Amino acid sequence: MKLVKSLLLGSAAGIAAVAGAQAADLPSRKAAPVEYVRVCTAYGAGFFYIPGTDSCLRISGRVRAEYAVGERYSDFQDAYGTRARGRLNVDVRTQTAYGTLRTFIRYELTNNTGIYASGTGPFNVGSNVPGLSRGPASSATTSLLDLAFVQFGPITAGRAQSFFDFYASDLNFASIRTADSRVNLLAYTATFGSGFSATVSLEDRTSGTVGRELGGIIQDPVLFVNGGAAVTQGQDYPDLIASLRVDQGWGSAQLSGAVGQRNYATLANVAAVNGDEFAWAIQGGVKINLPSLAAGDALWLQAAYADGALGYLGWSGGSFGLGRLGRLSLADASINPVTGSIDNSTGWSLVAAFRHFWTPTIRTEISASYSELKLGYNDNSQLFLASRSLDPKEFLVAANVIWSPVSGLDIGVEVLYSHLDVRAPVGVVSNANVRSGVLGIKSEDTLSGRLRIQRDF
Template sequence: MKLVKSLLLGSAAGIAAVAGAQAADLPSRKAAPVEYVRVCSAYGAGFFYIPGTDTCLRVGGRVRAEYTIGSRFGETQDAYGTRARGRLNIDARTATAYGTLRTFFRYELTNSSGLYSGTIGGNQGIVPPGTVRNTAATASSAANLDLAFVQFGPITAGRAQSFFDFYANDFTFSTLRTADSRLNLLAYTATFGSGFSATVSLEDRNTGTGNRENGVVSPLAASTTLGQDFPDVVASLRVDQGWGSAQLSGAITQRNISNTGILFNGSKDEMGFAIQGGVKLNLPMLAAGDTLFLQAAYADGALGYLGWGGQFGSGRIGSATAANQLIVADWSVNPLTGSTKSATGWSLVAVMRHFWTPQLRSELFGSYSELKLNYTLLSQVNGVAAPRALDPKELIVGANLIWSPVSGLDIGVEVLYTRTELKQAVLAANNAGARPAIGAGGRLVKSDDAIAGRFRIQRDF
């Protein structure tokens, strides 16, 4: 028995040894190494390394739902409007021997109706509460490449915020009369330490989301702007420190103006300019996060740098018709002599943000501007064409209350008041949006005002 038992144990041991030797010769199937996404803390929260690279990426965005009601000046006009907007931000940064290489783009999709119609691109333009519209219940959608630029050391190239702008509607739901434009540019920024920097930028006003080109008018002749020889030249000097920020900026713009008149036909070059100064003050002595913006600007032949587009604004005196040309232009041409005159203007902006609690804040804001257009346009009064000097003055004031129950979510309401005054009376629009002569039932108006309210729910991530 012992002999049999010894033979069986020996055989089992031999088989195990042979099997182990054969197993050692089989190919190994180890799991591939896993490359985990790593947090990139060099540029703030939300950045992570793109696997396999040294580039840090942040993906963010916004969804906004907004609703407004306002003064209704025409039976064919809606007294309300709705807006839905989606935004996607992509920010990629890489540390190099020459400094940070940054690529950023922002893309927006917007659907708007009613009082929002006509301002669906970006966040630009005054939304005139009560502007006469001849169609009701209309909606429009738009895709907007808001920003797309490359920054490499001191160079900024692509579509970016104008370096002329300072307070560019950073707060509030509504927009003020202020320079706020994203456009194609090529800029160089020099930094001097202690928060000081200076920038020179070549900016293509024809690609801007804000209206920088307001054209030319002539009461009795066909005038227009021709091609330009170079883009706008913008320069700014800026300081950013613990107390806040300050900036002084200027712009030079060129226009080639043609005129087909009674005694003069030809074209000539004209130069316009704008200057602006602003300060942003941090007010932690009131509450954490409190901020005050103060800004002033002046323009000569470049009213777009004040935030003025091609129309006057709110209410029954809001837009141009053949009988009553309420338009804003940078230059006018005398049809007899061919001489040109530039339009001038100035504006003041003040905005304050105050936190009542860390979750509850308010913003008080306002802008005031005056234009001297230096031209008269034909307005039909009693059926007879007569020149009218308009020179508008505009006041915009508003306030809001915003609750942020969780990080990235804003729920708020805002009230906006706008008043426009003209130097001369013009024909008011009727309920159909037309401006009939006095003899046909029309009436004159020198000033008008409007009020609107907004409710917004917005999520940023």
């Protein structure tokens, strides 16, 4: 019996040895390596390495639901409106020997109703509500390439925030009157250490949108003529922007200037003119961090002046709704019908904004703007009781309370008050288009409110 067991064990051992020797002669097959997604910490939270590359990617976005009510300017306009907006951000960065190479895209889809999409037709003259839809009428659903730029070291190329802007509607739901535009540009930024930097930028103002909430198109240069027709013959070069900025622990400050060339010409019925005009603007702003009050508290102060380029004050060219006052044609320049000389419109503005955290999850934001324009022409589309320029003066103030129960979620309400004065009492030509048929109105007050639920991710 013992002999049988020994024979069996020996046979098994021999077979195993032969099989192992044969297997050693066969080529080995290893499992393909798994490409795991790695976290990239070089550029902040949310970035990860694109598999197979040394580039870092961050995908983020926003969903916003908003509900607004406002005073009716016209019998043909809803007194409320709704908005749904979706935003997608794609941010790709790569470290190179020349500095960081960054590509950024922001795309938005928006659906508007009611006063968000208020019209400018003959049946709702002056229907736009300040802070809600101050630009041209927007359709029910709109798409917008808000940002699309490449940064390579000190160079920024593509569609980006204007380097003229400082306080760019950073707070509040409604936009106050301030420079806040995204334009096609080519810029160079030099850094000097200790938070100091300087930028020179070539910017195409005809490509831009104005206001994060306004959605209006920048239409400068816009020309106005009394008693005749006129055209803008384009520009020989884009606007030149220069800014000096400092960012330190106490806050930020910036001084910026813009200069551009405009070419105007007249058609019939007025003295002929064909020549260049220069437009310019200057702006200074400061942001002061106030951690002694609460973490995240800050104060913004800003002042600006523009000559021949009202878009740098946040006023978009074209037709502007004045409520019961009708509509006002805003232009960057006008032609004297007698001499044919070109007169630039001028204006200035003041902006203040404050953010305070009552608790880590509850905050209040207050912003205000005051601006005055000197237009130098009469708008013939209105019935004027005095033959003089309107020269509007506007005051806007907005205040809100926002609750952030979890990270990335904001639930808040806001109230916006607007007051507008014009130099001379005016009325519309056709009283049937407005709620009030009273002539001789010189000022307008409006009140609107919003509820916003927003998720950023």
